[in-house]
Structure formats: structure tokens, C-alpha cells
Amino acid sequence: TSDRGEERIIALVGAGEIIGELSLIDHQPRSASAIALCDSTFRYITRQAFEDCTKDDPEIYKHLTALLAARLRETDEALAAASFLSVRGCVARTLLELVDYIGKDAGRGRILLDQRISGKDLAAMSGEQLSQSYMLNDIGALEREVHH
Structure with a gap:
């Protein structure tokens, strides 16, 4: 969240992925918050436990460096x-990323995003200040299906 109260979604992470690793490395407060979209189980490691693990197995830093490099590349691309x-291109790019990340084959060449994504969330993921009506109407790329 910015000083002006604007939210930005910087990443979607899934099962088995690591979050909060920067604070373990640089001893600074966290740089972002995490919100679970569904029931989740998390594991927590204290800074001291992390430091003990890295003393026992320095290869951990190699894996962590690779993870950070991948995230930096994703940030560069974004x-x-x-x-x-x-704006249209940013939203389209975000939709394609969502399809890759959470899309499910719905048959007949269609992909279903099996999570409800609000216009506000789509704007926050796209890095754009967009009106919901612009995204839904002018882009014409979204189809909402209501199942009864």
C-alpha cells in the first residue's frame, strides 16, 4: 500500500513458494504484505533458525540467490x-499471466480463471489506475459466467 493508500499486487505465489525472505537476509522490516485467497497453511522460520540452517548448509544461499534473481527478472519485465x-496492453499482459498461473481449461478453446478477480485487483496487478467499467467494457476481453 502506498502513502496515498493505493494498493499494488506485486506477485501471486502458490503452494510451496517462499515469501518474506528479504527480511531474513537484510534484517529490515518486511517490504510487502501477503493475503491468502483461499484456505492456506504456512510455515514460519525465525531469523535465528534461518541463520543456524545456513551455517549448517551454505547451499541454502545458492537457492535463495536463484529465487531472488528470478523475482528480480520478473520485476524487470513488469x-x-x-x-x-x-493500459490495454498492461491489462492484457496481466490476464495472460493469470491464465498461466490459475487458468483451467474450460474446453472449446476457453480458459477459466477459477478465482474471482475484481476490477480493483486487476488494476492493482496491472499497475494501472483503471476504472472497472473501462476494463470490462472497452477491452472486451473478459467474459463473466454466472453458474446457478
Whole structure:
């Protein structure tokens, strides 16, 4: 959340992924908050336990460095997209990422996003200040199905 109260979704993470690792490395307060979209189980490691583990197995740093490099590359790609793509392009890129991450084959060449994504969340993921009606009407890329 920014100083102006604007929220930005910087990443979607799934089962088995690590969050909060920066604070373990640099001893600074966390840089982001995490919100679970569904029932979840988390494991927590204290800074001291992490330091003890890395003393016993320095290879942990190698894996952590690879993870951080991958996240930095993703951030670079997102910044480039935000700099060079139109609003429509940013939203389209976000939708494609969501399809890759949580999309399910719905048959007949269609992909179903099996999570409810609000216009506000889509804007926060796209890095854009967008009106919900613009995204849903002008882009024409979203189809809402209501199942009774």
C-alpha cells in the first residue's frame, strides 16, 4: 500500500513458494504484505533458525540467490511492460499471466480463471489506475459466467 493508500499486487505465489525472505537476509522490516485467497497453511522460520540452517548448509544461499534473481527478472519485465505498453496492453499482459498461473481449461478453446478477480485487483496487478467499467467494457476481453 502506498502513502496515498493505493494498493499494488506485486506477485501471486502458490503452494510451496517462499515469501518474506528479504527480511531474513537484510534484517529490515518486511517490504510487502501477503493475503491468502483461499484456505492456506504456512510455515514460519525465525531469523535465528534461518541463520543456524545456513551455517549448517551454505547451499541454502545458492537457492535463495536463484529465487531472488528470478523475482528480480520478473520485476524487470513488469517494469518494462508498464513503461512501454498501453493500459490495454498492461491489462492484457496481466490476464495472460493469470491464465498461466490459475487458468483451467474450460474446453472449446476457453480458459477459466477459477478465482474471482475484481476490477480493483486487476488494476492493482496491472499497475494501472483503471476504472472497472473501462476494463470490462472497452477491452472486451473478459467474459463473466454466472453458474446457478
